[in-house]
Amino acid sequence: MAHGAIKKVVLAYSGGLDTSVILRWLQEEYGCEVVTFTADIGQGEELEPARAKAQAAGVKEIYIDDLCEEFVSDFVFPMFRANALYEGEYLLGTSIARPLIAKRLIEIAAETGADAIAHGATGKGNDQVRFELTAYALNPDIKIIAPWREWDLLSRDKLMAYAERHGIAVEMKRDGTKSPYSMDANLLHISYEGYELEDPWVEPSPEMWRWTVAPEQAPDHPTTIEIGFEHGDPVAIDGRRLSPAKLLAELNRIGGANGIGRTDIVENRYVGMKSRGCYETPGGTILLKAHRAIESLTLDREAAHLKDELMPRYASLVYNGYWFSPERQMLQAAIDETQKVVNGEVRLKLYKGNVIVVGRKSESNSLFDAAIATFEEDAGAYNQGDATGFIRLNALRLRVAARKRG
Known part of the structure; x- marks a missing residue:
């Protein structure tokens, strides 16, 4: 990508070490104006310090948006209608947040006339895919800058050294330490x-x-x-x-x-x-x-079973970053139809x-009928004799095969 072609970029910005370094790196390497965007999706941290750090870095357009309600109502809840679990265990907490953040990046780029967006996801992870698939789905011509795929600052020590050289403040936790985990x-x-x-x-x-x-x-x-x-x-x-x-x-x-x-x-x-x-x-x-x-x-039994068959595919689409794909939207429409009851x-x-x-x-939609399911007298609600023909018909292919083996 020709650096000179980028005049303005919207950066997904937390104010932490990585994105603070990225902000300065974009200003230096691309010589462009940077717009910062910080999303409040309930991470439980004070976000105003990000504004102060962006201002100190010379940023003129700063977005700090409360997206909590949109996050849960438009992303988390639709996913839970599908009972989505990736590989049987992961409830997709990070995966489902990325399309919302990327969506807002694209919106801000349009509002500010930016040429590109930038993110701090590494070249080893899933988030780069999720951010960029969403961005291209919403704006196929957007330019995307992923510094971790361009620079040589590939360790925490190198990032810290860069920050020190450029006078970038690095916030520590209140007790003077930082969590060792990502x-x-x-x-x-x-x-x-x-x-x-x-x-x-x-x-x-x-x-x-x-x-x-x-x-x-x-x-x-x-x-x-x-x-x-x-x-x-x-x-x-x-x-x-x-x-x-x-x-x-x-x-x-x-x-x-x-x-x-x-x-x-x-x-x-x-x-x-x-x-x-x-x-x-x-x-x-x-x-x-x-x-x-x-x-x-x-x-209904068959609707429930079909949902369960579709769920792993749905979960993989979310995990892999295809929230705005036609196949996820198709599955969502089918799932949402089942949820009316x-x-x-x-x-x-x-x-x-x-x-x-x-x-x-469920007062209005329960399909459980105690008169049929009871182990007591059912007053003719269910004819147990009907099961004989049902079983014999379903056993027909098994009986034919057994005779052939026999």
Whole structure:
């Protein structure tokens, strides 16, 4: 890419070491104006220091946007309608945030007349793919700058040295230390990679976890909650209606206090390598269990089974960065059609890391008929004799094959 062709770039900016160095590097290497964009998606950190650091670097256009409600309502909840789990365990907390951030980058580029966008994702990870696939899906002509694929500052020591040479302030934690892990947080989860986790045999340090108590240290008495659903989305906790972001935040609080949501996995990155990561997703863990419980009551058998067959493909699309692809949108339309009847309440007990369904009901959409399912007299609601022909017809091919073998 010809550096001189870039006059203005929108940078996804956190104010941390990496993006602070990238900001200065763009100004030097590309000689361009930089617009910074910082997204508030519930990471739980004060974002105004990012504004001050951008101003100190000479940035004139600074965006700090609260995207919490949009994140949960338009990205997290649609994904949970699909019961999406990547490789059977990962609730996709980082994956689902990237298309929203990239979408806003493209919008700001249009608003400010920028030629390009830039991000701080490394050339080894999934996030570069997620950011850029989204960007190209929304603006096929956008130019993208990925410094980690261009520069030689490929270690923390080199980044620190660059920052020192250029007078870039590097914020430390309040106790004077910095977490050794690579961490990413939003309203759905917090992730940890690197440091001791690079050895998949080593157990994570107990001090690593931020949101959840250890299950063995959780209360000795269960916490019981009820979650209300409308059209597949959670809308209330214990009868109290909450906005999507507030509901997820409250489930994070309750789940974290009960030791719920810790996961330690080795996953297959889209770029080809295996990666070990640890995740805390307390609210999402509760929601997945509750959503499947209300679906068990309200969804037709074959619709539910087809959803389960489609889910791994849907989860892979999210993980790999294809949120704005036609195939994900096609699957979402089919999934959302099934959710029209997913209405009702689920009661759960939360106990020492476990989410236990203890009740579910739907006044308008339950397909459970006690008169048919009962082990007592059913007053003719079901003719058990019908099962004879049903079984014989389904056994026909098995009987033919057995005779041939015989």
